[in-house]
Amino acid sequence: MNVPRLPAGEPHETSVLEVMHSLGYSDKDTFDIEPRVDIGRVSIVHGAHCEVIWSDHTGTEQTSDCRLSPSPAQRPVAGDWVRLSDGKITHVMTRRSALQRPDPNGRDVQVLAANLDLVLLVVPINRGLNVRMLERFAIMAWESGAQPFVVLTKSDAARNIAALMQETALAVPGVEILTTSSESGEGIEHLRALLHEGVTAVMLGASGAGKTSLLNALEGSAEVTRSVTRSGEGRHATTTRKLYRLNAGGVLLDIPGIRLLDLLVGQEGVNETFADIGELAVNCRFRDCAHNGDLGCAVEAAVVSGALARRRLENWRAVQSELTHQEHRRSPEEMARGRRSRPAPTADDRNRDD
Ligand SMILES: Nc1nc2c(ncn2[C@@H]2O[C@H](COP(=O)(O)OP(=O)(O)OP(=O)(O)O)[C@@H](O)[C@H]2O)c(=O)[nH]1
Ligand SMILES: [Mg+2]
Ligand SMILES: [Zn+2]
Structure with a gap:
């Protein structure tokens, strides 16, 4: 455990810690608070500027509008901890978790939010459950390094909730599920209890x-919401990623809706989300079994015996092929070279001196 090093007997330093705690600082953060060093947290990034909430050395909370450095390595996102000097960001702390998706240019990744404990998979159930979407959000959440947690929304307008919860549990095994309604208030108290001091959560959803x-229901606040078209296009209410400090003590990031196509698929996240298939695959004859007509495939045998839903395997295959496609997109050189056994050198490889 990483206990912040603070000199004893300096009352103002205690207040520095108080401000830090109100910003979500916890023993999971791997940096220390040093005396006379200004540390803050990025609450929102807009264009070439970002807003940082920080504590000066007397423990007085400050909010600064900071210019971003043009170098991408120093480019903070909402949730980042930063060191400041004269109101300028001098250092972005190493992230302990990060929610990412493919960059719109398709070749890189874009960090959406940093230093998270919980990723709330916000999925409405008023029109049934979108399993494909839920699975992909779960993959993205597992990839982030934070804990996924399913929040089913709009329960007031849903039917057959028990069946939907069962379907959810099958799609994301091992992940906790909560049904909520911002209209009736169902589940809001439970959610509030989850978001206590020291917890940073982000809401991931379409x-x-x-x-x-949900944010409004938790806080009694009135951030603007607006109905969206069925396709989710054109009328996004939330356009920025922003960090809110909750009365419950935790910190919650509200981000714009994510489209299915924008999701980053990673092998680790796939393995976690499809842990049931992974367990069955232990008994496949070949270690690299593709569960697709392979000899001695235990996964396909489970589908035949009824132990595994066929749809589950089909979804796994779809995600696997997306993963391959994304890897190619991120590495066009490799694609151009065709299917050679040796992957194309990455920038890191080229910088090696061997
Ligand atoms: N019936 C019902 N409708 C809800 C509930 N929560 C939200 N809605 C409606 O759903 C619509 C979208 O809600 P938002 O909270 O703006 O959705 P969002 O996820 O923030 O959307 P983006 O900001 O575009 O990502 C609004 O018309 C809300 O009134 C709920 O619990 N029950
Ligand atoms: Mg919104
Ligand atoms: Zn197999």
């Missing part, structure tokens, strides 16, 4: 899933 409404 546009119109009810993320901002």
